[in-house]
Amino acid sequence: MRHGGSEGAEVRGGGDGLPGEILDFEEYVRARQDALLRSARRLVPDPVDAQDLLQTALVRTFGRWEGIADKRLADAYLRRVMINTRTEWWRARRLDEVPTEQLPEPSVEDGTEQYADRSLLMDILSVLAPKQRSVVVLRHWEQMSTEETAAALGMSAGTVKSTLHRALARLREELETRAREDRAQEREERERCAA
Numbered sequence: 001m002r003h004g005g006s007e008g009a010e011v012r013g014g015g016d017g018l019p020g021e022i023l024d025f026e027e028y029v030r031a032r033q034d035a036l037l038r039s040a041r042r043l044v045p046d047p048v049d050a051q052d053l054l055q056t057a058l059v060r061t062f063g064r065w066e067g068i069a070d071k072r073l074a075d076a077y078l079r080r081v082m083i084n085t086r087t088e089w090w091r092a093r094r095l096d097e098v099p100t101e102q103l104p105e106p107s108v109e110d111g112t113e114q115y116a117d118r119s120l121l122m123d124i125l126s127v128l129a130p131k132q133r134s135v136v137v138l139r140h141w142e143q144m145s146t147e148e149t150a151a152a153l154g155m156s157a158g159t160v161k162s163t164l165h166r167a168l169a170r171l172r173e174e175l176e177t178r179a180r181e182d183r184a185q186e187r188e189e190r191e192r193c194a195a
Contacts, residue, residue, distance in 0.1 A: 024065070024071070025061075025062055025065045028071065028074055029058060032074075032075065033054075035075070036054055036057075036058075036075070036078060036082075037050065037051070037054055039079055039082065039137075039141075039142065040053045040054040040057070040082055042122075042137045042141045042142075043082055043083065043086050043133070043134070043137055044086055045122040045123065045125070045126060053082055053085055053086055053089075054082065056085050057078055057081040057082040057085055058078070060081050060085070061074075061077065061078050061081055064077075076148070076151070076152050079138070079142070079152055080152050080153070080154075083130075083134045083152075083153065086130060086134075087130045087131075087134075090130050124171055124174045124175060124178070125137075125171075127170060127171070127174050128167050128170060128171070131153075131163060132163055132164075132166065132167035132170070133167070134153055135149060135153065135160055135163045135164050135167060136164065136167050136168070136171070138152055138153070139160070139164055146160050146161060
């Protein structure tokens with residue numbers, strides 16, 4: 001995890017004059033960094049982008065740390081910052097992207113079926129709009145309730161439900177399309193081998 005501060009040396013109050021808020025924030029990051037990185041990884045498929053997303057969110061959250069009265073809500077606050085940041089990035093990149101006829105081949109690094117399934121799932125999540133992806137991630141990966149998701153995203157529970165319904169329908173459609181394409185490709189390969 002790339003974050004400021006001294007690694008290994010744990011700073012406790014008083015000696016070097018660091019304010020208590022900094023110490024509280026550092027302790028929070030140490031305790032929650034793995035879970036927060038998993039959340040970031042679910043929002044953006046690239047591991048480096050996920051690291052950058054979390055780092056950006058941590059920097060933005062640190063500036064407001066003192067204003068979070070109930071630190072038990074820090075995870076929800078930070079997730080919201082990550083979602084907003086990811087949406088900003090998506091909007092900025094969308095202007096630079098050019099649509100193509102073919103999707104790039106998903107990379108499978110270790111060849112295991114579980115990794116391939118996870119890679120496919122992360123890949124098909126990319127077909128969703130940022131709002132849809134955020135709802136799916138919070139409801140299904142983070143296992144937040146409809147009400148918690150609505151609060152985290154600043155929308156009504158009804159909007160969460162309808163957005164989730166449309167997002168899941170879109171994901172099913174994408175999976176079916178890819179399955180048809182895979183079957184057609186397998187059929188072509190069998191015909192080529194038989195000829």
